[in-house]
Amino acid sequence: MKKDIEIPEVKDVHVAVVREFNKEFRSDEWNAYIINNRGTSIEMILIVARGFEGKKETSIMRHKLEKLPPHSFAKIEYIQDEVTALNNEFLVTFFADNRMFEKKYFFPKNTISEDKVRFIPVIPKEGVLAE
Template sequence: MKKDIQIPKVEDVFVAVVTEYNDIYKTQDWNAYIINDKNVDLEVVLIVTSGYSDKKMTSIFRKKLDVLPKKSYAKIELMQEELFALNNEFKVTFFEGNTMFEKTFLFKENTVNEKALQTIPLMKAKGVLLK
């Protein structure tokens, strides 16, 4: 029975943690984003995030987007730098047409830092990207 279940591979959907200047508070913030680099809209996008280590665990955060348009991105959450010492997991589920897709993105502990910054597609910003 399990061999008959087709699990489609997620492509061109990414999660990035981006560093951005906050004009209101005059601070350099870290924000998590979901990026849709596909040529189709994503529907009913559900994102469940949590941080954990052997000794600590954060609360679970959930976010829903009705539609994430093609070639666009949306902010998931503000991330405090203390969280980067933990493993940060983003479970993403969405529909593309009538097909449901799911993928877990994991930023391992201490992988989000200034030395790991790269240019993020579609955003013209610097951050750490998971494909």
């Protein structure tokens, strides 16, 4: 039964959005990253990303990573500037230590902005961490 399924609390796995310079297009852009700050690898990572506010919605984007080693990070997707004005949500599901973990990471509208950035040690760049 559904009530019997235990999904443990996610610790030391984060989603961050980082402002980076794209050399090819010669412009700054926002990129979403998943960060594994655990002492063990995470595997079979599924990420569902979407932006929304009221009747405005982006396409739902799905991403998969096979494995993310301990204390590392991987790029999820590029985020257009127009999408930063929306609520952004990343649903992350993964396996670690023979268990399934799941967590929803949320960026309220307009929180992906230059004035909200802080240093993110694992990446190491400045960005915004999801709630």
